[in-house]
Amino acid sequence: MTKQHANWSPYDNNGGSCVAIAGSDYCVIAADTRLSTGYNILTRDYSKISQLAEKSVMASSGFQADVKALQKQLSARHLIYQHQHNKQMSCPAMAQLLSNTLYYKRFFPYYAFNVLGGLDNEGKGCVFTYDAVGSYERVGYSSQGSGSTLIMPFLDNQLKSPSPLLLPAQDAVTPLSEAEAIALVKTVFASATERDIYTGDKLEIVTLNASGIHREYMDLRKD
Template identity: 95%
Template sequence: MFLFTLHRSCVAIAGADYCVIAADTRMSTGYNILTRDYSKISQLAEKCVMASSGFQADVKALQKVLSARHLIYQHQHNKQMSCPAMAQLLSNTLYYKRFFPYYAFNVLGGLDNEGKGCVFTYDAVGSYERVGYSSQGSGSTLIMPFLDNQLKSPSPLLLPVKDAVTPLSESEAVDLVKTVFASATERDIYTGDKVEIVILNASGIRREYMDLRKD
């Protein structure tokens, strides 16, 4: 029953020493809501989390492949994969399937080797970019303009190159995520019920939840 859902929204914001990844818990296809309490966020490594939108069966298959390859990496290197390394692995995995791609649009977030927040955004065939914030899914057309207005990420073409991390504090970033989801829920029928927010920082991972509209 859950294999054919296509709709969901996810957001990630990178800060100086934290990363916030969030997704709503509604799973739906067409005008049918299949479940109102489904997590779309997957922890891939100790300091790396992925939120995915798209076709549910492909998302599950992709998570399974990444989990297996991470396990092999741990056996070979006796350590967890870093977030930038996982970002490259995800890109390679998607590109390998480019002729019959996973219908999955992902946002990867976590902490890099220096402890800075990092966010990587992807298309379906593995092209990716490190950014300060990103959104995927049916609500992204409503969420991204809001984030652009609030965060004003510097252009990568400007010299000298500026850090992509956002200037917000951790609590401000969490509040912003709650605001953008509350806003998107008013206009997007595929976003709603509840938002799951995962916060990564030096002390570990914690989760917060906020109720959204249920109609």
């Protein structure tokens, strides 16, 4: 099967893919662990997932120096928030903070494309998807990175999230159980790995639910 060289910037030293799916009482965030520049694989074991707060996890693709700078900025702002309010920031609050942080740099933006997932104040799964300058939306599922053009049509077909323009508004969480969502994530990455040269090696899956955060890994193609 022929693999495609995605239309990805030469300044990007991490293609790859990340996915998040929100459920009624859980959120699944996943990303591959390949870090590459052009046709060169720099490492096969690089985590693109960062825990920002107790119930907030971010997966990022793009230029990794900018991603690290963004994570450092969010971590510092979250620490200030904890000192001022004596509590962890909620996932919707972290989503707004991430949007503000990206928008503040809109004239020289972070080359980072993020999905933020976690649990809201009601214990429901929530997923927020972003562009590079801070525009964001709460959705039931999302994907970013070089493999997103392969993954999103598959997720649309399987999950059929309601349009945010529908009135009355419908709940965006997906109807799948947690185990079904994890199985779907594994399937979409196995598929994307066949076609995208920047996605591969290993899949890192982070699941948030009422009992905490759990990680698991699955091997992907290494060519």
